[in-house]
Amino acid sequence: MSGGRSREDAPRLDPAEDFPRTVEGFAALFTAAGLADVSCRSVTWDHIASPDEWWSGAAAGVGMIGQIVSRQAPETIVRIKAAYDELASQYAGPDGRLVLRYHALLACGRA
Numbered sequence: 001m002s003g004g005r006s007r008e009d010a011p012r013l014d015p016a017e018d019f020p021r022t023v024e025g026f027a028a029l030f031t032a033a034g035l036a037d038v039s040c041r042s043v044t045w046d047h048i049a050s051p052d053e054w055w056s057g058a059a060a061g062v063g064m065i066g067q068i069v070s071r072q073a074p075e076t077i078v079r080i081k082a083a084y085d086e087l088a089s090q091y092a093g094p095d096g097r098l099v100l101r102y103h104a105l106l107a108c109g110r111a
Contacts, residue, residue, distance in 0.1 A: 035109025
């Protein structure tokens, strides 16, 4: 990579501060913070965006991936965009927009 960052350069949580990315693991954080009646559930949804909308963030330097992409030589960005186009086509719905499935944990408790 010419002047960019890689995923390996990303900051990592100290193992003592990390937690299991499960319903139980996330709920345990709330309990450890002193909340009562803690509940947690998994939620799933589809994010819909055009391939150009999704690429525009990375092309503009948004987020870590955007920082990595924007620091590359122009010819490397062309190769990255071609790989993106190929990958994005695998997530295209019938109307050509990307259908990106997201999963998250939603927890709450009482103070």
